[in-house]
Amino acid sequence: MATKRDTRTRTDARPATAPPRQGGGAVLLGQHQTAAVDSLHRLLLEPLSSLLTCAVIGIAILLLQNLQGLDAGIDRTGSISLFMTEKNPAKLHELVATLQRREDIRSVTLITPDQALQEFEAKSGFAEALAGLDENPLPPVLTVLPAIDDTAGVTALFDYLQALPGVDVAQLDLQWLQRLNAAINVAARLASLLALLLGVGVVLVIGNTIRLAISNRSAEIVVVKLVGGTDAYVARPFLYTGLWYGIGGGVIAVVLTSLGLWALSGSLAQLLATYDSDFTLTGPGLQGSFAVLAVAGVLGWLGALVSVLRHLRAIEPR
Amino acid sequence: MIKFDDVSKRYASGQDALSHVSFQLEDGELAFLTGHSGAGKSTLLKLIMQMELPSSGQLIVNGQNLNKLTRGQLPYYRRSIGLVFQDHQLLFDRTVYDNVALPLQIAGYDSREASRRVRAALDKVGLLHKEAQKPVELSTGEQQRVGIARAVVNKPALLLADEPTGNLDPELAAEIMVLFEQFSQVGVSVLIASHDHNLISKLHHRKLTLEQGKLISGGDRKGGR
Numbered sequence: 131m132a133t134k135r136d137t138r139t140r141t142d143a144r145p146a147t148a149p150p151r152q153g154g155g156a157v158l159l160g161q162h163q164t165a166a167v168d169s170l171h172r173l174l175l176e177p178l179s180s181l182l183t184c185a186v187i188g189i190a191i192l193l194l195q196n197l198q199g200l201d202a203g204i205d206r207t208g209s210i211s212l213f214m215t216e217k218n219p220a221k222l223h224e225l226v227a228t229l230q231r232r233e234d235i236r237s238v239t240l241i242t243p244d245q246a247l248q249e250f251e252a253k254s255g256f257a258e259a260l261a262g263l264d265e266n267p268l269p270p271v272l273t274v275l276p277a278i279d280d281t282a283g284v285t286a287l288f289d290y291l292q293a294l295p296g297v298d299v300a301q302l303d304l305q306w307l308q309r310l311n312a313a314i315n316v317a318a319r320l321a322s323l324l325a326l327l328l329g330v331g332v333v334l335v336i337g338n339t340i341r342l343a344i345s346n347r348s349a350e351i352v353v354v355k356l357v358g359g360t361d362a363y364v365a366r367p368f369l370y371t372g373l374w375y376g377i378g379g380g381v382i383a384v385v386l387t388s389l390g391l392w393a394l395s396g397s398l399a400q401l402l403a404t405y406d407s408d409f410t411l412t413g414p415g416l417q418g419s420f421a422v423l424a425v426a427g428v429l430g431w432l433g434a435l436v437s438v439l440r441h442l443r444a445i446e447p448r
Numbered sequence: 449m450i451k452f453d454d455v456s457k458r459y460a461s462g463q464d465a466l467s468h469v470s471f472q473l474e475d476g477e478l479a480f481l482t483g484h485s486g487a488g489k490s491t492l493l494k495l496i497m498q499m500e501l502p503s504s505g506q507l508i509v510n511g512q513n514l515n516k517l518t519r520g521q522l523p524y525y526r527r528s529i530g531l532v533f534q535d536h537q538l539l540f541d542r543t544v545y546d547n548v549a550l551p552l553q554i555a556g557y558d559s560r561e562a563s564r565r566v567r568a569a570l571d572k573v574g575l576l577h578k579e580a581q582k583p584v585e586l587s588t589g590e591q592q593r594v595g596i597a598r599a600v601v602n603k604p605a606l607l608l609a610d611e612p613t614g615n616l617d618p619e620l621a622a623e624i625m626v627l628f629e630q631f632s633q634v635g636v637s638v639l640i641a642s643h644d645h646n647l648i649s650k651l652h653h654r655k656l657t658l659e660q661g662k663l664i665s666g667g668d669r670k671g672g673r
Contacts, residue, residue: 157556164553353537356497357551357598358527360520447499 164367172367180378183339187332187379191426192386194328195414197321209302210288212272217243217295222270225296229274236277243268254338269298281308329429332379336372336433337440343371344441351445365438369431376430380423386420387414449475449637450496451605455505457491457661464661465491466648469505471656471667473639475605478632479666480648481641483658492658493608496639497531509605510605527555530599530636536591538583544570544594545579551602569597573627589620596627600636607631609640613647621647626665 173180216222222240229238241249246268251257274291276284284307292300344351353366414422450473457466466488473479481489494500496509498517507514510528517525538547548569552562570576573593575586583591592612599607609628613621625647632638642648648655656666 154556156558160558161553161556171501206538228534265543350539353539354550354554355523356499356526356531356537357554357602358523359554360523363523447497 161363161366166173166370169367169370173371173374173378180375183335183375184382186335187369187375187426187430188386190328190332190335191379191383191422191429194325194332195383195387195422197325197328210274210276210284210291210343211301212274212291212294212297213299213301214270214296215298217270221296222272225277225294226272229272229291234276234278234283236275238275239273241271241273243270246271279311281311332376332426333433333436336375336430337437339375340368340372340434340437341441344368344437345447350444351442352447355445356447361442365442368442369434370433372430372434372437373427374430376426376428376433377423379430380426382427384414384419384422398401449473449477449510450554450639451506451508452492453508455495455502455507457488457495457502459594460669461596466495466502466658466661469658469661469663469667471663473637474516475637476631476632476635477587477654478638478640479654479656480651481639481656482643482648484643487658488661489643489658491661493610493639493641496606496608497526498530501557507609523554527551527602528604528606530604530607532592532596532599532601532612535597536583538591538594540583542582543579544575544581544583544586547583547594548579548597548601552600555602565601566597567602569601570594571599572630573597587624588615590643592616592620592624596624600631605637607636607638609638609642611642612640613642613644618646621636622650625651 214222216225219242226238226240229235243266247260247266250268251260274287276287278287284302288300288302290434291297356366450471452469452471455466455469456464458464469488469492481492483489491500495502495507495514498514502515509525514524514525539550544568548566549562552565557565567576567579570579573592573596575590575597578586578590583594586594592615596612599609607628612628613624616624621644628638628640629651654666657664
């Protein structure tokens with residue numbers, strides 16, 4: 131019936147009744163207000179089931195939110211070790227200074243043979259064997275941290291460093307770097323995919339909830355349509371219901387995040403201290419929380435819209 | 449007010465619900481639509497409400513050619529018609545007042561004007577004192593009167609009723625009919641589908657009789673065949 135009607139020509143667009151007493155904008159605003167308040171009121175009438183729906187949405191949004199930050203803060207560059215034939219400390223320091231001026235190098239550290247020997251003795255347990263040696267067999271080593279993280283750039287830098295006079299062997303675990311980069315890429319893709327799936331999940335959960343609400347109120351919808359309710363009028367309370375579910379889920383996600391951070395903060399600080407890390411766990415903050423609520427609200431509204439478009443037109447007076 | 453011009457309705461099953469129906473209902477006229485169940489009374493009302501579309505023929509209601517009505521215009525067209533159901537179709541989750549106010553809410557009346565009209569309509573059907581009650585607390589006759597109040601609250605030019613007295617005893621049915629006559633006297637066109645012959649024969653109004661989808665009497669007065 132609906133499709134057939136749509137093909138009709140649009141002549142005579144004049145409404146059949148006299149226009150209502152208020153201006154169009156005021157009418158619409160009033161009806162939006164009524165729909166928003168009514169739909170919120172209906173949700174509060176069944177607090178437990180509304181809370182459960184919001185919790186499901188909240189947990190999905192919580193996961194979605196955390197996946198976003200997964201690949202941030204991982205140091206992607208490998209370091210290049212230069213084993214030197216040059217043993218003159220003055221020349222080595224000069225080289226360090228020269229290299230440090232390059233833009234593609236973040237830092238250069240000189241490990242002298244004495245330092246290397248001390249470290250080796252302390253960590254390897256070969257102290258006695260080493261003590262038997264006449265002279266220190268270890269070469270000076272420069273550890274170069276590139277300031278770039280693309281593989282091609284690092285390779286070029288490596289080639290340059292290897293060709294420097296006084297360099298015996300340059301070592302770069304390029305394969306390891308490539309693997310790490312690939313793994314990070316996979317993880318990032320996976321995170322995006324999961325985030326997408328969770329977003330779709332939220333939309334579907336709300337869509338299904340709204341579908342039930344629509345079928346529960348089908349008798350009312352028929353009456354409303356028969357006394358002249360437009361499609362927009364009929365859809366409005368359901369769209370607001372979706373919005374409220376989404377925002378409710380967002381609130382739960384923000385609360386859970388704050389609770390989780392609070393519970394973790396003490397033990398995490400201890401753990402990080404052992405790693406010598408200055409990393410601090412920060413919550414989403416006020417702005418971030420509002421962003422979560424906004425995204426959640428939009429997802430909720432979208433879920434309701436999907437459901438409304440699919441199911442509302444099917445309910446026609448018969 | 450209503451003009452049927454050679455209107456037929458054939459369902460997808462091949463059944464002819466209405467065939468070549470032509471008649472005209474004047475402004476302010478009250479007429480009965482009679483016939484056995486299955487004769488096409490409900491189909492005729494559904495065509496006027498645009499719950500069904502005719503297979504052929506032309507229907508003009510309140511000056512509007514329904515063949516040219518778009519989906520977007522449909523709600524506004526329906527606001528010009530009051531509809532009374534046999535089973536009143538009240539919404540049980542809200543008060544009598546809110547039920548009657550529904551069409552005004554939809555049409556966007558401000559609450560003061562709406563409240564004035566709702567009270568006038570409830571007063572007209574004698575239920576002003578029950579505005580705060582829920583429909584479930586009312587008797588069947590009272591529920592039907594609330595349904596009528598809702599149908600007229602928007603001051604429609606046309607009032608349709610589908611077996612409005614079907615569930616009522618004769619005394620209540622007569623009361624309801626008096627109400628319809630009063631609306632007709634103030635200029636509202638009223639079309640009542642009913643198979644209650646006792647009631648119809650007591651009232652001297654025009655009778656449109658349907659039999660197996662054909663209009664066999666009452667349609668010949670104006671523009672009929």
